[in-house]
Amino acid sequence: MDAKQVARTIFLLAAIYDFTLGLIFAFFHVQIFNYLGIPVPSDTQYLIGGALLIALFGVAFYFVYKSIDKNKDLYKMGIMFKALYVILALYFYFIVQSAHLIFFLFAIPDAIILVPLVLFYKKVYPNG
Numbered sequence: 001m002d003a004k005q006v007a008r009t010i011f012l013l014a015a016i017y018d019f020t021l022g023l024i025f026a027f028f029h030v031q032i033f034n035y036l037g038i039p040v041p042s043d044t045q046y047l048i049g050g051a052l053l054i055a056l057f058g059v060a061f062y063f064v065y066k067s068i069d070k071n072k073d074l075y076k077m078g079i080m081f082k083a084l085y086v087i088l089a090l091y092f093y094f095i096v097q098s099a100h101l102i103f104f105l106f107a108i109p110d111a112i113i114l115v116p117l118v119l120f121y122k123k124v125y126p127n128g
Contacts, residue, residue: 003123004068006116007075011065014078014113019058021106025051038100057081072125079121082114 001009025032026048033040041047061078064071089107092099 003120007120007124008065008068010113010116010120011061011068011075011078014082015058015061015065017058017109017113018061019055022051022053022055022058026055036100036102038102068124075117075121075124079114079117082110082117086111086114 029044029047029051030040057078060074064074064078068075086107089099089104089110093101093104093107
């Protein structure tokens with residue numbers, strides 16, 4: 001399997017993961033937070049908006065999977081999106097110590113997705 005095919009497969013997995021996770025949190029955040037013992041914010045519009053944004057990134061990742069050659073910029077956005085979440089989760093969990101464990105645990109699959117996307121970028125787009 002060449003680098004482009006590996007990257008496409010990773011984007012398909014990321015698409016399924018983010019789209020599903022985003023929708024689940026958008027529509028079932030109260031039940032999830034209650035189950036985990038996390039206080040539900042009084043104003044959930046930001047939580048729902050963020051969850052739906054994650055679902056939209058899932059759609060964008062699917063576009064990369066379908067046509068990796070035409071979606072170089074979405075590939076880069078995917079790297080930035082995954083890196084941002086990993087950095088924020090680590091920062092708020094370990095330094096600020098205000099994040100629940102579950103948000104740190106969600107950074108693990110994002111890091112697992114992020115690393116090969118970064119490593120394969122130059123192989124997928126050798127001319128930059």
